[in-house]
Amino acid sequence: MTKFTSGTTVQAETGKTATCIQTGTIVYNTWGYEQTNVDFYEVVKSSRCFVWLQRLSAEKTETLSMQGTTAPVPGTRAGKISKHKVSIFDRSRVAIKFEHGTGTIWDGERKRFSSYA
Numbered sequence: 001m002t003k004f005t006s007g008t009t010v011q012a013e014t015g016k017t018a019t020c021i022q023t024g025t026i027v028y029n030t031w032g033y034e035q036t037n038v039d040f041y042e043v044v045k046s047s048r049c050f051v052w053l054q055r056l057s058a059e060k061t062e063t064l065s066m067q068g069t070t071a072p073v074p075g076t077r078a079g080k081i082s083k084h085k086v087s088i089f090d091r092s093r094v095a096i097k098f099e100h101g102t103g104t105i106w107d108g109e110r111k112r113f114s115s116y117a
Contacts, residue, residue, distance in 0.1 A: 021046045021086065021105070026072050027053065027096055028111060029103030035116040040072035040106065044081055051086055051096060055079045060113065069110035 025043045030036055041053035057076035062068040085097040096103040 020048075021051055021094070026056065026074070026106040027051070027103050028072070028106045029096070029098045029101055030111065031098070031101040032114075035066075036112065036114045038070050038111045038113045039103075040070075041103070042072075042074075042077055044077070046086075049086055050083055052081050052083050053096075054081045061110075066116065067112070067114040070113050071110045072106065 021043055023043055023045065026040060027043065028038060028040045030038050038058065040056040040058050042056055043051050044054050045052040054077040056072040056074070057078070058070045059073055060068055060070045084103075087095045087097070089095060094105050
């Protein structure tokens with residue numbers, strides 16, 4: 001078992017997907033082509049191979065024109081709950097499948113974003 005700073009415990013079995021991501025854990029997904037979008041979610045339910053996520057609001061700080069950093073605002077869940085496949089690599093790295101890209105457990109650090117006018 002590997003303990004993440006987010007309080008999430010991940011159990012990995014050789015050659016298999018096996019997770020135990022705690023409810024309340026924050027995950028994020030970065031994606032985009034001409035810009036970098038960052039979306040934050042809270043785990044509302046989990047099973048061995050899936051998590052159910054609900055989107056969180058984010059606080060953004062612009063550092064330069066059309067770019068900056070962002071962080072989730074805990075307790076601001078809104079929108080539909082969506083189901084996502086979870087995989088574990090190297091017995092500790094968590095990958096969560098999204099429609100656009102792959103997400104992971106938020107490490108508590110602000111994430112960089114960019115926007116296109």
